[in-house]
Amino acid sequence: MKATSPLKKAYGRFKAIIFATVVFSFFSNLLMFVGPLYMLQVYDRVLASRNELTLLMISGIAVALLVTYGFLEFIRSKMLVRAGLQFDDMLANPAFNRVVRKQLLAPNSGAHTTLQDVDRVREFLTGQGILSFFDAPWVPLFLALCFLFHPWLGWVATAGALIIFVLALTNEFATRGLLQEAGTANMGAAHFVNTTVQNAEVIRALGMEKPLTDRWLKQHDNVLDAQARASGRAGAIMASTKFVRMSLQIAILGTGAYLAIQQQISPGIMIAASIVMGRALAPVEQAVGQWKQFVAARQAHKRLGEIFDNLGDEEQRMELPAPKGNLVVQNLIATAPGGKAPILKGISFNVNQGEVLAVIGPSGSGKSTLVRHLVGAMQPQSGAVRLEGTELHHWDSNQLGRYLGYMPQDVKLFRGTVSENIARFNENVADKEIVAAATLSGAHEMIATLSDGYDTDVGDGGNGLSGGQRQRVGLARAVFREPSLIVLDEPNSNLDAHGEQALANCIQELKKRGKTIVLVTHKANLLALSDKALMLVNGQIEKFGPTREIFAQQAQQQAQAKQAAEKKKAEAAAAESPAVVSMTDKPRA
Numbered sequence: 001m002k003a004t005s006p007l008k009k010a011y012g013r014f015k016a017i018i019f020a021t022v023v024f025s026f027f028s029n030l031l032m033f034v035g036p037l038y039m040l041q042v043y044d045r046v047l048a049s050r051n052e053l054t055l056l057m058i059s060g061i062a063v064a065l066l067v068t069y070g071f072l073e074f075i076r077s078k079m080l081v082r083a084g085l086q087f088d089d090m091l092a093n094p095a096f097n098r099v100v101r102k103q104l105l106a107p108n109s110g111a112h113t114t115l116q117d118v119d120r121v122r123e124f125l126t127g128q129g130i131l132s133f134f135d136a137p138w139v140p141l142f143l144a145l146c147f148l149f150h151p152w153l154g155w156v157a158t159a160g161a162l163i164i165f166v167l168a169l170t171n172e173f174a175t176r177g178l179l180q181e182a183g184t185a186n187m188g189a190a191h192f193v194n195t196t197v198q199n200a201e202v203i204r205a206l207g208m209e210k211p212l213t214d215r216w217l218k219q220h221d222n223v224l225d226a227q228a229r230a231s232g233r234a235g236a237i238m239a240s241t242k243f244v245r246m247s248l249q250i251a252i253l254g255t256g257a258y259l260a261i262q263q264q265i266s267p268g269i270m271i272a273a274s275i276v277m278g279r280a281l282a283p284v285e286q287a288v289g290q291w292k293q294f295v296a297a298r299q300a301h302k303r304l305g306e307i308f309d310n311l312g313d314e315e316q317r318m319e320l321p322a323p324k325g326n327l328v329v330q331n332l333i334a335t336a337p338g339g340k341a342p343i344l345k346g347i348s349f350n351v352n353q354g355e356v357l358a359v360i361g362p363s364g365s366g367k368s369t370l371v372r373h374l375v376g377a378m379q380p381q382s383g384a385v386r387l388e389g390t391e392l393h394h395w396d397s398n399q400l401g402r403y404l405g406y407m408p409q410d411v412k413l414f415r416g417t418v419s420e421n422i423a424r425f426n427e428n429v430a431d432k433e434i435v436a437a438a439t440l441s442g443a444h445e446m447i448a449t450l451s452d453g454y455d456t457d458v459g460d461g462g463n464g465l466s467g468g469q470r471q472r473v474g475l476a477r478a479v480f481r482e483p484s485l486i487v488l489d490e491p492n493s494n495l496d497a498h499g500e501q502a503l504a505n506c507i508q509e510l511k512k513r514g515k516t517i518v519l520v521t522h523k524a525n526l527l528a529l530s531d532k533a534l535m536l537v538n539g540q541i542e543k544f545g546p547t548r549e550i551f552a553q554q555a556q557q558q559a560q561a562k563q564a565a566e567k568k569k570a571e572a573a574a575a576e577s578p579a580v581v582s583m584t585d586k587p588r589a
């Protein structure tokens with residue numbers, strides 16, 4: 001049986017509150033009759049009899065009922081606010097989880113907008129928009145009252161409600177497509193800006209502002225164009241609605257006055273009918289006014305439905321015993337997210353606990369793709385990556401994270417302090433654990449030189465630190481609580497000699513402590529620390545085995561190749577020399 005998605009559960013919880021709100025709406029709508037009824041009594045009873053006591057009494061009753069009305073309205077909106085908080089509470093966690101997973105599966109799809117979609121739906125469900133929809137079912141009641149006053153008044157009010165409703169529908173059909181187009185274009189443009197400004201340095205240094213602005217403006221113009229067309233149509237319809245609304249007031253008062261002249265109704269009924277019709281039209285008008293928000297919320301709801309349907313809840317996994325660090329990769333085939341051509345084409349190897357594996361190979365051969373699979377950041381298209389015999393995606397991802405250390409090629413830190421980053425933002429971490437990780441990675445002294453030491457704010461993405469400093473904090477984060485498997489992708493690319501030495505010491509120390517290490521590197525001093533080496537070429541294993549053997553083999557092959565080249569050169573020279581001799585020996589004519 002398919003599990004109910006968190007979105008459906010959240011809507012389900014909302015249903016009970018909606019039901020309660022509908023009940024409240026019933027009473028508060030009933031109390032809306034107070035105004036017209038009071039008016040009726042004043043006109044027809046008090047003014048006719050000139051009885052001040054009656055006026056006082058009915059005024060007292062009206063005020064009491066209006067206080068009740070205000071109270072009910074207050075409770076109704078409070079309930080919706082509470083429902084909104086609950087809705088958010090139920091969805092915030094799962095939505096964040098979907099953002100991370102969608103980002104891994106489709107990095108360019110603007111996954112972060114999912115959280116905005118949750119806000120959009122919540123705001124609609126708990127705002128004025130939904131209230132006007134709750135009030136809509138009471139429209140017939142107000143119309144019925146108009147009919148009770150006089151059938152003609154009933155017909156005028158009904159015709160008015162219908163015209164306004166038809167205008168709302170026209171608005172919907174005229175603007176739906178355009179608003180959708182504008183919404184999609186807006187998301188694309190916002191995503192473009194977000195990703196582009198992150199490279200502000202390059203934009204300024206390479207003078208790319210103009211071409212990039214032009215590109216953004218094109219997308220922005222599409223948004224404005226669609227919005228302007230939608231607003232143009234909606235504006236015309238809104239203007240018609242206002243005209244109809246005012247004309248209806250005249251129509252109902254005019255009809256009432258005529259009926260009063262004919263003595264079919266009292267002047268009190270004429271005024272009361274005008275108020276009642278106003279009440280009947282209000283929710284319809286409000287719904288028209290809320291249409292844009294409704295459409296936006298509906299689109300957000302659709303997108304949320306898709307993401308929650310496509311990415312179900314992650315299965316609750318059993319807590320497994322801590323892995324020792326034995327890694328097995330079996331026939332791993334991998335493609336880029338959304339891509340078809342394989343980047344890794346059937347990779348198999350194993351690394352045992354306490355071993356250091358060096359991954360080498362030319363640029364673009366698939367080294368980073370391989371190590372991303374080793375830490376579960378990418379899922380194999382086929383084949384398996386097993387830690388302690390269990391496939392990575394069978395581990396609970398939070399549990400697995402505790403046993404993995406990973407340092408990507410381009411280290412990004414998270415906004416927070418150095419110590420928070422090292423502690424992976426876990427709370428209740430003892431200071432000594434953070435210092436231990438920094439000491440193990442050799443970053444402790446470097447951190448002490450920062451303006452606020454461990455409390456230094458690293459800035460967005462760690463931009464407040466230099467590339468080398470970022471890399472060293474990244475290494476401390478990777479070795480925090482000494483995971484069983486540590487994967488380092490070009491860990492020395494930004495390091496100075498001191499940093500490189502610290503890295504080499506760290507690797508040696510981790511190895512001593514029985515940790516498994518996979519590192520992508522070409523540096524001879526790090527290669528010398530490895531037990532095994534794996535050479536990737538074009539997504540396939542060219543060589544795999546003990547590092548010494550691989551390099552001995554390589555040295556032998558290079559020596560053979562050199563010998564062969566020298567031999568070829570000598571042969572070529574020998575072949576050329578008789579010709580030279582024969583030319584020089586050629587007798588002059």
Ligand SMILES: Nc1ncnc2c1ncn2[C@@H]1O[C@H](COP(=O)(O)OP(=O)(O)OP(=O)(O)O)[C@@H](O)[C@H]1O
Pocket residue numbers: 336337339343361362363364365366367368369370409
């Ligand atoms: N997200 C992606 N979308 C499409 N192709 C990708 C993606 N990531 C990697 N590739 C492709 O996969 C291949 C391997 O990339 P990868 O980054 O794994 O190589 P690498 O060996 O680590 O290179 P380098 O040494 O330059 O870091 C490259 O051809 C690259 O273009």
